Amino acid sequence: MKKLLIALAVFTSTNIYAIDENAKLAGAQKKAVERIKNSLQISDSAAYKVYTLTMENWTGEKEDTDWYYTSIDNESLASSKFKNSPTKFLQFKLASNNRLVNATLISFSEYNQVYVQLVETLPRTATLIINKQNELKKDKKYDEEKNTSQYSVFSEKGKANETFLFANNGVGTVQYISSFTVDISSN
DSSP states (O other): OHHHHHHHHHHHHHHHHHHHHHHTSOHHHHHHHHHHHHHHTOOHHHHHHHHHHHTHHHHSTTSOOOEEEEEEETTTOTTOSOTTOSEEEEEEEEEETTEEEEEEEEEEGGGTEEEEEEEEEEEEEHHHHHHHHHHHHHOTTEEEEEEOSSEEEEEETTSSEEEEEEEETTEEEEEEEEEEEEEOTTO
């Protein structure tokens, strides 16, 4: 009985924490967490955890607050044959004044994990891209996978992170791609 009460207290305090944290969010941020929860069919606390690890970087007070997003999920596609699948997905397409971000979330409920892939695209000048390329070449954490006169690709050692750099005629783009999983078993 004592173990049951301790487990109940931990579960309750975790959920109260998530509710308290959700209460701090602004309207659009709160809607994003709600969208994650409903689309992936996960708990409030798990949705908040996924939000903080995926979108909060770009939608919180730390960054540009003038942002807009759209999303699709299992329910969005009219001809979807996987609408009722236990595997749920959600894709956010986010735009702000200085970047575009695509966040793909796939919930594997049987494993209590959410797979996340973030693709962040930033427009830059060709000079900044060349500087970034030189910086990554010197950084021991990265391997250069491909290098041409217009683009190069770097991967971060030991992680599923890549950096694509493109420069042509004075303009450029840097694209950061990261993939990871979020454990939601305790949420």
